[in-house]
Amino acid sequence: MSRSQSQSQSRVPLVMTVAVSLLAFLIINTPSVKLIYRSELINVAAVCLLWGAGLYKVLVMSDGSLRFGRLRVWFLALFAAMWTILLFYGSLGPESQASMRLLLQYAGVFGAVVGLLLFVTRSAEIRLFLIWQIVWAAALAIAQLSVGIELDRSQNQNYLTLGVPLAAGLVSVFGHMLITRRLWVKLTLLAPAALVTVALTTLFGRAPILFSTGTIMLFWVLHIVRNGSPFAKAGQLALMLSAGTVVYQIIRSNVSDYWLTRFARLQNVGDESRVAIYREALKMVREQPFGYGMNAADTYIGIYPHNIFLETMISGGILSLVALLGLLVLFVYAAGRSLSHKAYLMPCCMLACYLFLTWNVSFNLTAAYTPIGAIALCIVALELIQREQGGERHERIGRPADA
Structure with a gap:
């Protein structure tokens, strides 16, 4: 890191670091x-405050410039292309059901993701963001287990409203367990891991448990394969199997009969309601590969497709899908690098992986700021680690350093 970079970062006080990390967490x-x-x-306040804090940090507290690596430039270009297609073609498409409210929601997603990409500029901000994630999950788990959290169905709140942050916290906890060598840290993290796991078993939904444990196992296996001697790999594998057995017993002993019934239904995937939705959505894609326009699926299917890829194709066509696939290629690259870089990159990638899996079967594009924003933080995290190690060239956009 150059002297000018160090001086500009040192001028950013702790309060700004906390503020940016908290705003990223809120988004x-x-x-x-x-x-x-x-x-x-x-939604509006978090995005506006992030942009306000970010611009103040860059223009007043720093040297007035933004530093971009190639990964961030590619991510910004691909996301801008995808969202431009969705906004303009999606609103003007032959079967578009766009409204002013919907357009503002899409614009809000764009502002949120770009704000995270531009204004999260320090490793401390990402580390604090991950801590907020764990603290929030632990707090929700305590509230759920002690008094119960009431969901407001009139506000479209359901088990995922509570299950997603709990599972995201669990993934973040295990991400930190994988990267740290300090025994006391691992032992400290056992308490929130147990709390969150038990709290998850009080919910009816399958996705929070299945996608979080699946993400943890995936990264843990990759971590074992990529790191350590054969003896260390054997030890890690034994530890993973032991931990998996304990978690399985906790889940099996606490989940409701309703949850077990829903889980058993996965043996007959054809009976799942989403399968019928996917068939209709695929039919729409085959008939019009260049898209129909925003919310067109509501007209033809009666509901959004419950799949990011299908909704992207239906709303913006194949060009918007290509841009989305490009974003995922960048994420897979960052996730692969996390296995060697570790640090705070691995928990970030595990969190983004879990959120994307969940959003891909449960939410629509108006809430895509969560998974795509998390992926953006992974790209930022990788660039920051590469910058710290001196392995990535960054371009400066804005005032010269000596201005």
Whole structure:
């Protein structure tokens, strides 16, 4: 890192680091934050405050420039292309059901993701963001296990409103367990891991448990394969199997009969309601590969497709899908690098992986700021680690350093 970079970063006080990390946390976790205050103002305020804090940090507290690596430039270009197609073609498409509210929601997603990509500029901000994620999950788990959290169905709150932050916290906890060598840290993290796991078993939904444990196992196996001697790999494998057995017993002993019944239904995937939705959505894609326009699936299917790829194709066509696939290629690259870089990159990638899996079967594009924003933080995290190691060239956009 150059002297000018170090001096500009040192001028950013702790309060700004905390503020940016907290605003990033609020953006990624907006649906669950509404358990406390149910208002769309949370979305607007979090994005506007992030842009305000970010611009103040760059223009006043720093040297007035933004530093970009190639990964961030590619991510910004691909996301801008995808969202431009969705906004303009999606609103003007032959079967578009766009409204002013919908257009503003799409614009909000764009502002949120770009704000995270531009203004999260320090490793401390990402580390704090991950800590907020764990603390929030632990707090929700304590509340759920002690008094129970009431969901407001009139506000479209369901088990995922609570299950997603709990599972995201569990994934973040295990991400930190994988990267740290300090025994006391691992032992400290056992308490929130147990709390969150038990809290997850009180919910009816399958996705939070299945996708979080699947993500943890995936990264743990890859971590074992990529790191350590054969003896160390054997030890890690034994530890993973032991931990998996304990978690399985906790889940099996606490979940409801209703959950077990729903889990058993996975043996007959054809009976799942989403399968019928996917068939209709695929039929739409085959008939019009260049898209129909925003919310067209509501007209033809009666509901959004419950799949990011299908909704992207239906709304913006094949060109928007290509841009989305490009974003995922960048994420897979970052996730692969996390196995060697580790640090805070691995928990970030595990969190983004879990969120994308969940959003891909449960939510629509108007809430895509959560998974795509989390992926953006992974790209930022990788660039920051590469910058710290001196392995990535960054371009400066803005005022010269000596201005």
